Amino acid sequence: MKRFAAPILLSAVPLLMLGCPGSPPRDTQATSKVVETHDAVPAAADAHLAKMEVACAHCVYHLDGVDACAPATMVDGKPMLLTGVDLEDPSLCVGPKEAMVAGEVKDGEFVANKIELE
Numbered sequence: 001m002k003r004f005a006a007p008i009l010l011s012a013v014p015l016l017m018l019g020c021p022g023s024p025p026r027d028t029q030a031t032s033k034v035v036e037t038h039d040a041v042p043a044a045a046d047a048h049l050a051k052m053e054v055a056c057a058h059c060v061y062h063l064d065g066v067d068a069c070a071p072a073t074m075v076d077g078k079p080m081l082l083t084g085v086d087l088e089d090p091s092l093c094v095g096p097k098e099a100m101v102a103g104e105v106k107d108g109e110f111v112a113n114k115i116e117l118e
Helices: 001-016
Strands: 033-036 049-056 071-075 078-083 095-108 109-117
Touching: 071 095, 071 109
Parallel strands: 078 109
Antiparallel strands: 033 109, 049 071, 049 095, 071 078, 095 109
């Protein structure tokens, strides 16, 4: 039994280092990214930005019904899918990031107007 433990543990190391399966390789440089809204959700000129935690709904928050990588944010201690913007950042699969976010909760999802990843 012990001879099987080492190969199993060693095979998990690449997954932990690379993040979510199927995601592009993560960028190791820290950069700030501003993501604007889709045309369907007009951004308010004076949108109020709030500091929020953002991470992968599948890899980090393990949201029910989410079977692939998708951004999510914490709202009042509860993870919610993050919609309204195109946010594809593989580092979200590794762990939560701080972001300045503007938007509102609609139908159980957080619809963002603007996101500034820190």
